[in-house]
Amino acid sequence: MKKIILTGDRPTGRLHIGHYVGSLRRRVELQNSGEYDHIYIMIADAQALTDNFEHPEKVRSNILEVALDYLACGLDPEKITIFVQSAVPELTEITFYYMNLVTLSRLQRNPTVKAEIQMRGFETSIPVGFLNYPISQASDITAFKATTVPVGEDQLPMIEQTREIVRKFNSIYGDVLTEPEALVSSNIACQRLPGTDGKAKMSKSLCNCIYLADEADEVQKKVMSMYTDPDHIKVTDPGKLEGNTVFTYLDAFCRDEHFASYLPEYENLDALKAHYQAGGLGDVKVKKFLNRVLEEELAPIRERRKEYEKRIEWVYEVLRKGSEEARREAADTLDGMKAAMKINYFEDSDFLRDWNAR
Numbered sequence: 271m272k273k274i275i276l277t278g279d280r281p282t283g284r285l286h287i288g289h290y291v292g293s294l295r296r297r298v299e300l301q302n303s304g305e306y307d308h309i310y311i312m313i314a315d316a317q318a319l320t321d322n323f324e325h326p327e328k329v330r331s332n333i334l335e336v337a338l339d340y341l342a343c344g345l346d347p348e349k350i351t352i353f354v355q356s357a358v359p360e361l362t363e364i365t366f367y368y369m370n371l372v373t374l375s376r377l378q379r380n381p382t383v384k385a386e387i388q389m390r391g392f393e394t395s396i397p398v399g400f401l402n403y404p405i406s407q408a409s410d411i412t413a414f415k416a417t418t419v420p421v422g423e424d425q426l427p428m429i430e431q432t433r434e435i436v437r438k439f440n441s442i443y444g445d446v447l448t449e450p451e452a453l454v455s456s457n458i459a460c461q462r463l464p465g466t467d468g469k470a471k472m473s474k475s476l477c478n479c480i481y482l483a484d485e486a487d488e489v490q491k492k493v494m495s496m497y498t499d500p501d502h503i504k505v506t507d508p509g510k511l512e513g514n515t516v517f518t519y520l521d522a523f524c525r526d527e528h529f530a531s532y533l534p535e536y537e538n539l540d541a542l543k544a545h546y547q548a549g550g551l552g553d554v555k556v557k558k559f560l561n562r563v564l565e566e567e568l569a570p571i572r573e574r575r576k577e578y579e580k581r582i583e584w585v586y587e588v589l590r591k592g593s594e595e596a597r598r599e600a601a602d603t604l605d606g607m608k609a610a611m612k613i614n615y616f617e618d619s620d621f622l623r624d625w626n627a628r
């Protein structure tokens with residue numbers, strides 16, 4: 271069986287380092303591993319509209335931002351397909367058939383949807399399109415016959431829902447769809463990087479994100495004002511690691527080589543942590559180290575982003591061509607589905623024959 275990846279992001283803002291450690295960095299590794307027959311990366315604008323339908327301009331203005339972030343991280347359109355969801359209308363048609371296979375209560379039980387309904391104050395009146403988005407996500411995944419979906423841990427309920435839809439479809443209409451598997455980072459810190467203020471999630475509205483496009487001085491400012499251990503007041507005080515954002519970021523970004531380059535008095539992160547917990551290590555020193563670690567990873571991304579910004583017409587063409595290619599693949603899957611459902615009347619020579627043989 272072919273190994274195929276599909277994953278994507280909602281274009282509601284520039285991508286930040288939470289996206290990077292949670293998913294983007296991994297995608298680039300998967301791309302370069304050569305182990306996959308095809309990789310599709312989707313800019314999920316239609317899904318973004320399910321809770322931003324009153325602000326299509328917000329989605330519009332972030333299509334190229336997200337594309338630039340992808341390219342800056344090292345995703346390479348020579349090796350993979352980058353496309354825009356709404357440019358593949360077959361996805362909507364597939365969604366329509368899947369809607370028959372899912373109950374309302376199953377959607378309402380989806381933990382991600384549940385949390386989002388609460389967050390957006392949709393409890394009393396949930397837009398149908400919003401509630402339906404896990405079904406649409408199942409279409410995104412299955413339309414490309416994806417076997418593997420690299421996502422953040424918050425997306426696991428979506429993959430589970432997709433698997434259920436696939437099993438149901440296949441059991442009713444025959445074995446046409448591929449059941450995908452999620453691929454989640456094994457590094458806990460990477461799975462959900464907290465905001466710089468220590469809050470559980472990076473979010474644009476909380477202003478607690480470090481963006482891939484941030485300049486070096488902005489990153490430094492954000493790192494130096496990061497949330498640590500509020501009880502670690504004097505340098506000599508013992509410090510706590512739990513809930514200490516600076517150490518969570520180090521867990522996500524730092525490697526032993528960074529110590530040799532920037533902080534040779536420690537062998538590795540464990541040694542640094544031990545000193546912090548014992549007391550005698552100040553936050554400023556740890557933050558300066560984190561800033562250098564981040565800078566090593568972010569500087570090349572930032573530079574590449576600027577280069578691609580100068581070639582924005584080329585980026586636009588990448589999306590257009592990618593979307594055309596994605597459309598062909600989704601149409602092929604849809605054809606197979608309709609044939610299995612026996613609703614492909616005009617491609618089916620048996621259709622009239624069955625009628626005449628009545």
Ligand code: TRP
Binds near residue numbers: 317407419
């Ligand atoms: N729901 C994902 C997010 O919010 C975006 C997305 C849409 C996606 N369709 C997808 C991710 C299909 C993986 C596979 O980030």
